[in-house]
Amino acid sequence: MLRLLATIKKEWLLLLRDRTGLSLLFAMPVVLITVMALIEDAPFRDYQELRFDVLTVDNDHGRLGKYIREGLEYTGQFNIIDTLDGKPVQEAQALDKVNAGDYKICIIIPQGATGAIVSNANRIVNDLSKRMGVPAVLPVSLRKDSLNVLVYFDPASKKAFKSAIHQAIDNFLTQVETDLLLERIKQQLKNKDIAQQDSMVIQLKAVGLKEQLTGPSQQLDVISNSVQHNVPAWSIFAMFFIAIPIGGHMIREREEGSLVRVRLIPGSFLDILGGKMLFFMAVTVVQFYLMMMVGIYLLPLLGLPKLMMGNSHLATFIIAVSIGLTATAYGILVGTVFKTPNQALNFGAISIVILSAIGGIWIPLEVMPAKMQLIGHLSPLSWGLDAINDIYLRNRGVQHIWLHVGKLIGCAVLMLCIAAGVEQRRIS
Amino acid sequence: MTSILVQDLHKTYKGALEPSLKGLSFNFEKGMITGLLGPNGAGKTTTISIICGLVSADSGLVKIFDLPQIAANREEIKKLVGIVPQQIALFPQLTAIENLEYFGNLYGLKGKPLRTRIDEYLQLFGLEQNGNKAVHRYSGGMKRRANIIASILHQPQLLILDEPTAGVDVQSRSMILQFLRDFNAQGASIVYTSHLLDEAQTICQEVAIIDEGKLIVQGTPANLIAQHAECHHLEDVFLHYTGHAVRD
Secondary structure, eight states: OHHHHHHHHHHHHHHHHOHHHHHHHHHHHHHHHHHHHHHTHHHHSOGGGSOEEEEEEESSOSHHHHHHHHHHHHHTSEEEEOEETTEEOOHHHHHHHHHTTSOSEEEEEOTTHHHHHHHHHHHHHHHHHHHTTOOOOSOOOOOOSOOOOEEEEOTTOOHHHHHHHHHHHHHHHHHHHHHHHHHHHHHHHHHTTOGGGGGOOOOOOOSOOOOOOSSSOSOTTOOOOHHHHHHHHHHHHHHHTTHHHHHHHHHHHHHHSHHHHHHHSSSOHHHHHHHHHHHHHHHHHHHHHHHHHIIIIIGGGGTOOOOOOOSOHHHHHHHHHHHHHHHHHHHHHHHHHOSSHHHHHHHHHHHHHHHHHHTTSSSOGGGSOHHHHHHHTTSHHHHHHHHHHHHHTSOOOGGGSHHHHHHHHHHHHHHHHHHHHHHHHHHO | OEEEEEEEEEEOOTTOSSOSEEEEEEEEETTOEEEEEOOTTSSHHHHHHHHTTSSOOSEEEEEETTEEOSGGGHHHHHHHEEEEOSSOOSOTTSBHHHHHHHHHHHTTOOHHHHHHHHHHHHHHTTOTTSTTSBGGGSOHHHHHHHHHHHHHTTOOSEEEEESTTTTOOHHHHHHHHHHHHHHHHTTOEEEEEOSOHHHHHHHOSEEEEEETTEEEEEEOHHHHHHTOTTOOSHHHHHHHHHOSSOOO
């Protein structure tokens, strides 16, 4: 125990003397997290959260145009722009603006669109009435060709965005047609002078859609926003960067001869290694909680959402320690395998960037191609992030993170075994 | 009784074209200051590494105070032996006291006894005024002296020094050599390697000259010099046996 405590004290003193290294360990991750959360805030917002200006050219001036305008505005996602410089938007002008990227969408409602819908509804009602033996009285247009509401997108628009807009407008069209049809049916029934006609209510939507909680979560509003992704993700990234100072320390100790001196002293080397690992694990855990504090207190001051940490603080602590252990073991492996601090620095930094990129730190694994997702799940950084997402977003507890914890500890043990093998080979 | 017994030691490093040791044999008497001398590449460092258990020999026998250097005895031997490496094997960012406390703790020493011992040695080596100064701020001589203290905190019975006076000023060298004499007078055995043969001639009661992994000659400096009429100093004897060709 004395040897272990002495090693922890020695590492603490060495870290205190290295002011630059100390600030890099704690200040840089804070800056990194703040910058990344701010940069990735907009891309992380769902399209539902953003408002778009929609150029609208209403050549119909009827019920359909009104429905579409009101419907789009009601969603809260769109600002309807139907005048530019005080004049109604012209079709050619609208197309130019959208093509230039000044506006994302333009909707052209053709002349006679409402008439066409009314005529179609009348035709259906007349047909039904005829089959029921009631005289057909509603006027029907003789025009046979179908009309289309035209939608133009900025050529740089993403497929998912286009798809969402298509679906929304299609819903409005269906709604208008259904409303008109029901209205005409009611009108026809009224003509038949049925007694209970006035109390008749036709409800088409018998089954609705309602969002419910899947688990015990009390945090329905916690979604994977920029803060919820970036703070844990870049915290894990920063924790793994502890591998570089650890690797550098180990190589310097080997080069300077202090490692040889330690080896010449009776007693198990595991005490020394354990002290070193415990110290650096503690540093990573402090880093982790410091960065969580940034998510909770600093980022909201910058206009970002507050980080929600779920309800299981024990689970959070366990996963933070597990990530710290794996990061420390990685540092020991790097410090054992490489011969110079420069080699350790270059390999350590690049390998962590690669592991983080494939592990879903930069962008969530779910948006990566299927093959990359498979590869990404091999990265220890993704195990840590998955566990934190389970705790923070799915509100899970200790019992749900053991698989991730097991994988992280297993990986740490494997890396330490490899390091021991390399060291043994070097000695022999 | 011998402090170190080496018999028919062989060692070839993996990937090396030539063996480092080719049947090296010698024995050093307990309680003596003995010089292990040889040109570059003679096998001194390999021999010391095998003696202290850092490197395994391919074959042969090493005994420290009659204890065979095998895995079962390694911890016991570590308690008996102190090694002063040629490198300054200290943490440069820590003070001398912090370094010595750390290494003392690793030896199982702690509290007041450790602090007393550190203070005594700092005083003995003239570092009492600089104990709280970071080692990287020390002069070369101060570093060498602190390096020796870290190796004797556990008061070993056998002290092996690899060029302990390399690159130090005359005063520091004198202090170090005086310490070795005093330490030896207290009963410790000392094995000392150096390229400074005048120094070795002065301090060593016996020397062993090795070259190309084998023992060339062993004896007291006076006897070795007397055996060759043309030799007046230990350096002459050394050159007589190892030649004038420059070694890499």
